[in-house]
Amino acid sequence: MACNSCSTGEDGQPKGCKNNGTCGTDSCNKLTVFDWLANMSLPNGQEPFIGVEVRFKNGRKQYYKNTENLTLSIGDIVATQAKSGHDIGMVTLTGELVRVQMKRKKVNLEDAENVLKIYRKASQKDIDIWSASRDKEEPMKVRARQFAIDLNLKMKISDIEFQGDASKATFYYTAEERVDFRELIKVFAREFRTRIEMKQVGFRQEAARLGGIGSCGRELCCSTWLTDFRSVSTSAARYQQLSLNPLKLAGQCGKLKCCLNYELDAYLDALKAFPKKDAKLYTEKGNAVCQKTDIFKGLMWFAYEGEWMNWHVITTDQANEIIAKNKKKEKVASLEEYAAEHIQDTKNEFENVVGQDSLTRFDNPKSKNKRKNNRNNNKNRNRNKNRNQKSNQKPNAEKN
Numbered sequence: 001m002a003c004n005s006c007s008t009g010e011d012g013q014p015k016g017c018k019n020n021g022t023c024g025t026d027s028c029n030k031l032t033v034f035d036w037l038a039n040m041s042l043p044n045g046q047e048p049f050i051g052v053e054v055r056f057k058n059g060r061k062q063y064y065k066n067t068e069n070l071t072l073s074i075g076d077i078v079a080t081q082a083k084s085g086h087d088i089g090m091v092t093l094t095g096e097l098v099r100v101q102m103k104r105k106k107v108n109l110e111d112a113e114n115v116l117k118i119y120r121k122a123s124q125k126d127i128d129i130w131s132a133s134r135d136k137e138e139p140m141k142v143r144a145r146q147f148a149i150d151l152n153l154k155m156k157i158s159d160i161e162f163q164g165d166a167s168k169a170t171f172y173y174t175a176e177e178r179v180d181f182r183e184l185i186k187v188f189a190r191e192f193r194t195r196i197e198m199k200q201v202g203f204r205q206e207a208a209r210l211g212g213i214g215s216c217g218r219e220l221c222c223s224t225w226l227t228d229f230r231s232v233s234t235s236a237a238r239y240q241q242l243s244l245n246p247l248k249l250a251g252q253c254g255k256l257k258c259c260l261n262y263e264l265d266a267y268l269d270a271l272k273a274f275p276k277k278d279a280k281l282y283t284e285k286g287n288a289v290c291q292k293t294d295i296f297k298g299l300m301w302f303a304y305e306g307e308w309m310n311w312h313v314i315t316t317d318q319a320n321e322i323i324a325k326n327k328k329k330e331k332v333a334s335l336e337e338y339a340a341e342h343i344q345d346t347k348n349e350f351e352n353v354v355g356q357d358s359l360t361r362f363d364n365p366k367s368k369n370k371r372k373n374n375r376n377n378n379k380n381r382n383r384n385k386n387r388n389q390k391s392n393q394k395p396n397a398e399k400n
Contacts (some may be wrong), residue, residue: 030211030223031059035074037096051102051109052118053093054080057134057161058209059223062089063098063107065117072118079126079164081116084195088122088130088164126164133162137169140192144171147187155179158206168195174206204229207253214251221258232256239267241295270295273316275323282326285334288312302335312339 033053042048050066064080066072076091093101102109109115122130137160144157155175162169169192173179181198188196201209208222222229237249237260251257274293281288281302288302291311300319301311312335322332332338 031225033093035093035097049096049099051098052091053098054078054089055092056089063102063115065109065115067117070121077122077127079119079122081119082163085163085165085167086119088126129166130164133166137162144188148184151184153179153181153184159209168197170197170199172199172201174201174203203253204255212252226258230261232258232260236260236264239264267295275319279323281322283332283334288335314338
């Protein structure tokens with residue numbers, strides 16, 4: 001089942017989601033999980049697991065008990081129990097994989113406070129009320145932000161989520177300091193005529209809820225598949241030899257990018273073969289200090305003290321060999337004996353097939369002089385053609 005904004009056109013092709021994946025339907029695949037246990041049959045005598053994973057707006061997920069033994073599948077819209085009233089969500093996971101997920105997240109199915117139950121499959125009336133409340137959220141957010149500005153509150157209201165029965169609205173906000181929003185709640189209740197709940201989220205949780213496109217050109221990891229936010233430090237960038245530029249290392253949340261941790265373990269394993277960066281190589285020619293390393297190729301560049309402009313490249317094995325000799329109070333003659341031949345390949349890997357020499361060739365407008373020259377050249381070519389034709393006609397006429 002899909003919402004109006006995700007419906008198909010007259011040609012049967014999907015139009016696409018106008019809500020940027022926040023409508024909560026099966027056509028918006030935020031934080032989807034592949035059920036790799038779906039085709040496996042249960043052992044004899046074992047009853048199906050009654051736990052069900054339900055997703056709400058912007059990736060908010062909760063676990064519920066299917067006490068009514070409803071036949072549920074992924075994508076079904078269901079009415080779930082809430083603290084007051086009921087909520088509407090979409091089933092994202094059923095079966096034994098829910099047991100695995102609940103065990104991983106340490107959620108106990110017998111905990112009545114955290115694990116509520118599913119009432120029924122949502123009727124058309126439930127869906128109409130749910131869709132109507134969702135349409136109110138965007139204009140409400142604009143007005144709510146204006147009210148917060150009028151009260152001089154240092155907070156940002158990032159998102160609003162209505163409960164499925166439209167009886168309560170949850171306002172998600174971010175703030176760097178503690179905010180006294182008691183007066184703001186009174187204004188919201190008087191203006192919007194509904195129960196108000198304020199919920200503070202972090203900057204990363206805000207980016208996960210809103211979504212977006214990262215610098216890599218893909219959707220944000222936190223809004224598509226990443227569920228746990230591990231701490232990211234600047235040391236991760238140092239190990240990967242990245243420049244400590246906050247504009248490049250920070251994501252849309254303003255914090256360090258989560259992807260800095262993805263390849264960190266591979267870099268740490270590769271750096272185990274390298275000597276310490278502050279290690280010196282003692283030679284008869286002088287002491288050498290490391291200036292640069294190449295983790296992928298296993299190369300290190302050293303320069304003698306006082307001759308900082310001349311670098312000598314050696315491999316990590318050669319550097320460790322020299323350090324081992326230095327520990328025995330032995331000095332090598334010079335680094336030139338160990339220097340590896342590093343010839344740079346200047347061959348062009350890509351050929352200009354289309355004839356496009358520069359991507360900025362259209363930035364500068366064509367000068368008028370070039371146009372005049374092209375016109376003059378075309379006129380001269382036409383004159384030469386006419387002369388050649390006349391000269392060819394004269395000898396033919398003399399022969400006749």
